[in-house]
Amino acid sequence: MKLGILGGTFDPIHLGHMAAAEAALGALSLDRILFIPAGDPWLKAGTEVSPGAHRLAMVRAAIAGDDAYESSTMELDRAGPTYTEETLAELQEAYGPAADLHFILGADAVRDLPRWHAPADVLARCTLVVMGRPAQGELDLAVLDGILPGSAARAVSVDLDMGVSATEIRRRAAEGESLAGLVPEDVERYIVGHGLYVEYKERQ
Numbered sequence: 001m002k003l004g005i006l007g008g009t010f011d012p013i014h015l016g017h018m019a020a021a022e023a024a025l026g027a028l029s030l031d032r033i034l035f036i037p038a039g040d041p042w043l044k045a046g047t048e049v050s051p052g053a054h055r056l057a058m059v060r061a062a063i064a065g066d067d068a069y070e071s072s073t074m075e076l077d078r079a080g081p082t083y084t085e086e087t088l089a090e091l092q093e094a095y096g097p098a099a100d101l102h103f104i105l106g107a108d109a110v111r112d113l114p115r116w117h118a119p120a121d122v123l124a125r126c127t128l129v130v131m132g133r134p135a136q137g138e139l140d141l142a143v144l145d146g147i148l149p150g151s152a153a154r155a156v157s158v159d160l161d162m163g164v165s166a167t168e169i170r171r172r173a174a175e176g177e178s179l180a181g182l183v184p185e186d187v188e189r190y191i192v193g194h195g196l197y198v199e200y201k202e203r204q
Contacts, residue, residue, distance in 0.1 A: 001095060004033035004129070006104045007075070007084065009166075010055045012191060013062045014183045016164035020131045024104050025068055027158045028129065032068055033104075034091075035059045039075040039082045052076040054196060061186040085118040088125040101126040102156075114147060123148040128155040173197035 004024050006017065013035070021033045037055045049055075056076060063069035074090060075082045084103070091101060103126040110130055113119050123144060128151070130141070144151035169182050174197050179188040191197065 001032070001098065002028065002030045002100045002102065003091070003095060004028070004030040004102045004104055005036065005088075005091065005126070006033055007036040007038060007087065009049055010035070010037045010059050011050045011166055012055070012058045012169060012183055012187055012196070014164045014166060014169055014187070015181070016160075018062060018184065020104055020106075020158075020160055021069065023131065023158050023160055024102065024129050028102060028156065030068075030102060032070055034070050034072050035063060036072045036075050036087065039078050040080065050196060054190075054194065058187050058190050061190050062184045064186065081117075083117040085116075085121045085125070088122060092125060102129050103127070104129045104131065106131050106160075110141070110143065113143065120148040123151045123154075130155055130157045131160040132157055170197040174199070 004021070006021055006024075008017065010017065017035075021035075024030060025033055037052060037059055038049075039052060056071065056073060059071045063071060075087060078086070088101060088103065092099060095101075103122070105128070107130055110128075113122070116122060128144065141152040141155050141157070144155055164182055169179060172179055172182070173191050179191065183191070
């Protein structure tokens with residue numbers, strides 16, 4: 001099985017995430033994409049993140065009705081800080097040696113990879129699928145070889161023309177503005193219905 005993995009805080013999940021999933025699904029002929037809301041993302045320690053139950057519910061609302069997409073609570077269920085290396089190891093065990101894991105992330109996250117927990121193990125366990133963002137310009141994947149030699153050649157770049165800011169979405173929600181064109185309709189209904197981000201403060 002060619003399994004795509006799309007993780008993140010999803011606070012909220014938005015159309016940029018959905019565009020990344022669709023682009024990866026088509027470009028790499030993936031069998032399925034697993035959306036994994038982060039539990040306790042250690043790189044965002046000290047920042048306010050919405051409760052996992054809300055973030056998971058928004059993910060499920062966004063992917064409902066599409067058999068190619070599935071959600072997972074594996075990181076929400078795990079105690080302590082969330083590490084991608086542990087998630088990939090757990091997925092390898094769950095799906096078996098025949099599973100071909102494709103980890104999807106943005107170009108900005110690639111630049112941060114050297115700071116990740118066990119980054120060499122992350123690269124060894126999966127094919128990295130890097131979503132290019134026009135505003136960021138061309139990304140030099142050579143940074144990957146500095147972590148694990150040969151990784152740059154195995155990474156896959158996929159063009160992504162849609163950039164959406166979760167920060168802007170939270171600000172708009174706090175001001176009662178429309179989120180049309182930023183999040184799936186069912187996600188907007190969930191945000192409004194549960195009063196999410198009403199007391200939003202800039203998260204540093």
